Amino acid sequence: xxxxxxxxxxxxxxxxxxxxxxxxxxxxxxxxxxxxxxxxxxxxxxxxxxxxxxxxxxxxxxxxxxxxxxxxxxxxxxxxxxxxxxxxxxxxxxxxxxxxxxxxxxxxxxxxxxxxxxxxxxxxxxxxxxxxxxxxxxxxxxxxxxxxxxxxxxxxxxxxxxxxxxxxxxxxxxxxxxxxxxxxxxxxxxxxxxxxxxxxxxxxxxxxxxxxxxxxxxxxxxxxxxxxxxxxxxxxxxxxxxxxxxxxxxxxxxxxxxxxxxxxxxxxxxxxxxxxxxxxxxxxxxxxxxxxxxxxxxxxxxxxxxxxxxxxxxxxxxxxxxxxxxxxxxxxxxxxxxxxxxxxxxxxxxxxxxxxxxxxxxxxxxxxxxxxxxxxxxxxxxxxxxxxxxxxxxxxxxxxxxxxxxxxxxxxxxxxxxxxxxxxxxxxxxxxxxxxxxxxxxxxxxxxxxxxxxxxxxxxxxxxxxxxxxxxxxxxxxxxxxxxxxxxxxxxxxxxxxxxxxxxxxxxxxx
Numbered sequence: 001x002x003x004x005x006x007x008x009x010x011x012x013x014x015x016x017x018x019x020x021x022x023x024x025x026x027x028x029x030x031x032x033x034x035x036x037x038x039x040x041x042x043x044x045x046x047x048x049x050x051x052x053x054x055x056x057x058x059x060x061x062x063x064x065x066x067x068x069x070x071x072x073x074x075x076x077x078x079x080x081x082x083x084x085x086x087x088x089x090x091x092x093x094x095x096x097x098x099x100x101x102x103x104x105x106x107x108x109x110x111x112x113x114x115x116x117x118x119x120x121x122x123x124x125x126x127x128x129x130x131x132x133x134x135x136x137x138x139x140x141x142x143x144x145x146x147x148x149x150x151x152x153x154x155x156x157x158x159x160x161x162x163x164x165x166x167x168x169x170x171x172x173x174x175x176x177x178x179x180x181x182x183x184x185x186x187x188x189x190x191x192x193x194x195x196x197x198x199x200x201x202x203x204x205x206x207x208x209x210x211x212x213x214x215x216x217x218x219x220x221x222x223x224x225x226x227x228x229x230x231x232x233x234x235x236x237x238x239x240x241x242x243x244x245x246x247x248x249x250x251x252x253x254x255x256x257x258x259x260x261x262x263x264x265x266x267x268x269x270x271x272x273x274x275x276x277x278x279x280x281x282x283x284x285x286x287x288x289x290x291x292x293x294x295x296x297x298x299x300x301x302x303x304x305x306x307x308x309x310x311x312x313x314x315x316x317x318x319x320x321x322x323x324x325x326x327x328x329x330x331x332x333x334x335x336x337x338x339x340x341x342x343x344x345x346x347x348x349x350x351x352x353x354x355x356x357x358x359x360x361x362x363x364x365x366x367x368x369x370x371x372x373x374x375x376x377x378x379x380x381x382x383x384x385x386x387x388x389x390x391x392x393x394x395x396x397x398x399x400x401x402x403x404x405x406x407x408x409x410x411x412x413x414x415x416x417x418x419x420x421x422x423x424x425x426x427x428x429x430x431x432x433x434x435x436x437x438x439x440x441x442x443x444x445x446x447x448x449x450x451x452x453x454x455x456x457x458x459x460x461x462x463x464x465x466x467x468x469x470x471x472x473x474x475x476x477x478x479x480x481x482x483x484x485x486x487x488x489x490x491x492x493x494x495x496x497x498x499x500x501x502x503x504x505x506x507x508x509x510x511x
Contacts, residue, residue, distance in 0.1 A: 040353060040356055040357075041481070044481055044484060044485070045477065045481055047484070048480045048481050048483075048484045049406075049477065049480065052403055052406055052480055053406055053409050053410050053413075054410075056407060056410035057409075057410035057413045057414055057417075059410075060073075060410050060411060060413075060414035061414040061417050061418065063414075064414055064415070064418045065418070070411060070414070071427070073407070073411065074408075074411050074430065075427075075429060075430065077404060077405060077407050077408050077411065078408075078429065078430055078433040078434070079433065080400075080401065080404050080405055081405060081408075081433055081434075081437040082432075082433040082436060082437065083397075084401065084437075084440075085433075085436045085437040085439075085440035086436070086440075087393070088440040088441070088443070088444050089436075089440055089443060089444075090287075090291070091283060091284050091287035091288070091291070091444075092283050092287070092443055092444045092446075092447040092448075093447075094287040094290050094291060095282065095283040095284070095286055095287040095290075095447055095451060096447060096450070096451070097290065131246070132245055132246055132249040133249065134249070135168065135169055135170065136168035136169075136170070136226070136241050136242055136245045137168060137170050137224070137225035137226060137245075138168060138170040138171040138172070138173075138223060138224045138225055138226075139168050139170075139171075139172050139173075139224040139225070139226040139227075139228065139241045140172075140173050140174075140175060140222040140223060140224030140226070140227045140228070140306075141161060141165075141173070141174045141175065141227075141228045141229075141230055141236075142175045142177055142215060142218035142219065142222060142227060142228070142229050142230070143157060143158070143161070143174060143175065143176050143177065143230045143231075143232060143234075144177050144178070144211045144214045144215050144218065144229070144230070144231060144232065145176060145177070145178040145179075145214070145231075145232035146178070146179060146180070146211070146232075147178045147179065147180040147184060147186070147187075148180055148181065148182070148184065150232040150233070151184060151186045153232060153233055153347070154176070154178075154186075154190075154232055155189075155193070157230070157232055157233060157234065157235065158174065158176065158193070158197075158200060160235045160236075161174055161230075161235075161236065162174065162197055162199065162200065164235070164236075164237075164238050165236060165237075165238055165240060165241070166238050166239060166241070166242065167199075168241060170225075171223075171224075172199055172224075172241075173199050173200075173201060173222070173223060173224065174199055174200045174201065175201045175203055175218045175221055175222060176190070176200065176201070176202050176203060177203045177205055177214040177215060177217050177218035177221075178202075178203070178204060178205065178214060179204070179205045179206075179208035179209070179213070179214055180204070187202075187204070190202055201221065203217055203218060203221055205217040209316070210316040210321070211314075211321060212314035212315060212316035212318075212321040213314075213316050215229065215313075215314045215321075216313050216314055219306075219309055219310055219313060222306060224306060225305070225306055226241055226244060226245060226248060226303055226304070226305070226306065227303070227304050227305075227306050227309050228240065228241065228244070228301075228302070228303045228304075229299070229300060229301075229302050229303075229304070230300050230301065230344070231299065231300040231346065233262075233346050233347040234259075234300050234301055234344045234345070234346050235262065235344060235345045235346075236257070236301060236342075236344045237342060237343050237344065240257065240301075240303070240342050240344070241303070243255075243257075243339060243341055243342045244257075244303035244339070244342060247337050247339065248303065248305055251335060252335045252336070252337045253304065253305045253308040253329065253334040253335050253336070254295075254297055254302060254303070254304050254305070254308065254326075254329060254334060254335070254336040254337070255302065255303040255336075255337055255338075255339055255342065256285065256295050256296060256297050256298055256301070256302050256336060256337070256338045256339070257281075257301035257302065257303070257338075257339060257340070257341075257342030257343065257344055258281040258282060258285070258301070258338075258339070258340040258341070258342060258343045258344070258453065259277060259280075259281050259298065259300065259301050259343075259344055259345075259346050260274070260277055260278065260281070260343055260344070260345050260346070260452075260453045260454070261273055261274035261277050261345070261346065261347070261348045262345035262346060262347055263347050263348060263350070264348065264456075266348075266350050267350060268463070269348070269349070269350065269351065269352065269355065270348045270349075270350055271456070271460045271463070271464075272463070272464055272467055272471065273348040273349070273355070274348065274456065274460075275445065275448060275449070275456055275460060275461065275464040276464070276471075277348075278448040278449070278451070278452045278453070278456075279444050279445065279448040281298075281338075281340060282340055282448050282451040282452060282453070283444060283447055283448050283451065285298075285338040285340065286338045286339075286340045288338065288390070289337050289338045291386075291390065292384070292386045292387045292390045293335070293337075293387070294330065294335075294336060294383075294387050294390065294391070295336040295337050295338040296322075296323065296326045296336065296338075296394075297322050297323075297325060297326045297329070297336060298322060299320075299321075299322035300344070300346065301342065301344035302322075303342075308329065308334050311332070312325050312328055312329045312332070312334070313325070318365060318368050318369065319361050319364050319365035319368060319491060320361070320362060320365025320366060320368070320369065321365075323365060323366060323369045324365075324368070324369055324372075324373075327369055327372075327373040327376075327377075328373075330377075330380075330382070330383065330387075330391075331373065331376055331377070331380050331382060331383075332382070333382040340451070343453050356478065359475060359478050360478050360481060360482050360485070363475075363478055363479045363482035363483075364482040364483075364485060364486050364491075366395070366398060366399070367399055367482060367483060367486050368486070369395065370395040370396060370398070370399050373395070374391075374392070374395050374396050377391045377392065377395065378392070399479075399483075401476075401479075402475075402476035402477075402479040402480055403480060403483075405476060406476055406480070438469070441465060441468040441469060441472075442465040442468075445461055445464055445465045445468065446461075449461045
């Protein structure tokens with residue numbers, strides 16, 4: 001997807017013989033677009049970590065030389081780790097109890113009834129949503145695309161939607177809202193494809209430089225009472241509108257589904273991202289709904305009441321327009337729920353460079369939202385106290401976590417400089433916090449694997465349980481660099497590379 005400045009276009013080679021429902025045969029070969037490779041900027045990484053880690057190391061070293069123990073500081077940093085670990089345990093524990101978007105279940109057996117009664121007493125029995133009183137209304141999908149980057153995958157997505165998603169009796173439409181800086185041969189193929197599939201509407205958004213602008217144009221064109229939003233690589237399930245409608249007919253305005261990785265068998269990185277997404281969408285998001293009845297619209301596989309969407313819309317000034325829209329919707333009194341039974345598949349970055357820029361954009365976007373809305377969340381009359389506290393955890397605490405927890409490195413380094421080793425004998429509190437922190441990742445992984453849409457192999461789960469500690473360190477590094485880029489007013493948007501995935505459609509069964 002394009003951004004306001006610093007757009008990077010990464011073309012891919014299409015494999016011959018692309019599929020085409022509706023009698024299209026193979027699609028036109030895409031035209032390569034010149035690419036501009038944006039460097040990761042290791043000088044920024046080094047500079048920020050000299051400031052965050054190097055300078056404190058020297059400072060702590062001289063404090064230790066002067067007789068300071070730094071025990072209180074060590075305990076404070078350990079407490080931040082502990083808070084996060086306990087929240088992970090809490091969310092993962094609650095995620096074992098699914099939110100059911102269906103009628104009340106009848107439990108057979110004495111022990112089943114006792115167990116469900118105990119869950120109700122503990123407040124973790126999950127939601128029970130009755131069947132809707134009227135059929136699913138007319139529905140719309142808006143597929144947002146930056147076509148030069150996503151021309152290799154767009155037919156795969158459109159064909160999947162048109163062939164798979166069940167149509168409401170009231171009608172159904174798919175709006176491809178796209179932008180492109182140049183005319184592309186694939187546009188002619190898309191027009192012919194749309195002629196064969198009247199439910200597909202093509203909307204080229206002239207002058208657009210962002211996903212937000214494409215979405216807003218699609219919102220204006222949508223005729224459905226329910227509007228689902230998809231990225232160009234997303235494949236939603238057949239019953240997505242039926243499941244979303246159970247919530248939307250009631251008291252909710254937005255339903256966020258569950259996103260899982262389709263190309264997880266590609267390499268080690270995609271396998272790890274696959275488990276990470278199970279932790280996010282299969283554990284944290286549904287648990288958040290159970291804990292404080294709130295959720296986040298994650299940018300894709302989200303289903304809105306059209307009136308709520310038209311009043312909220314998307315702001316192109318934010319790097320994460322989805323989190324901005326979530327914040328404004330909640331502050332306006334709209335309700336968001338997570339339903340992990342609405343499963344859509346997507347593509348993960350296949351190399352570290354793509355992952356770096358994707359996560360840096362996410363981190364910088366969350367920082368923008370925190371600076372803009374944290375005070376409004378505190379003063380909002382639309383949110384309960386529990387919701388305000390939880391959103392403080394999601395926003396302000398999230399931003400403070402990386403620089404604070406990275407202080408464990410200079411604390412240990414300064415001790416090594418003084419004593420030449422780290423003593424194994426330490427205060428019991430430090431040992432307890434360390435054990436709980438190190439155990440939280442594997443526990444979340446176990447729950448994620450249990451709840452996984454397609455369960456990863458035991459080897460993949462074990463790899464992730466070991467990998468997650470180092471992955472958190474890398475994400476903290478990215479967050480620190482994102483803060484620096486925000487301070488320097490760098491808002492370059494590096495497009496996440498999309499690849500042809502026909503050969504990967506069945507890879508999920510292998511991992």
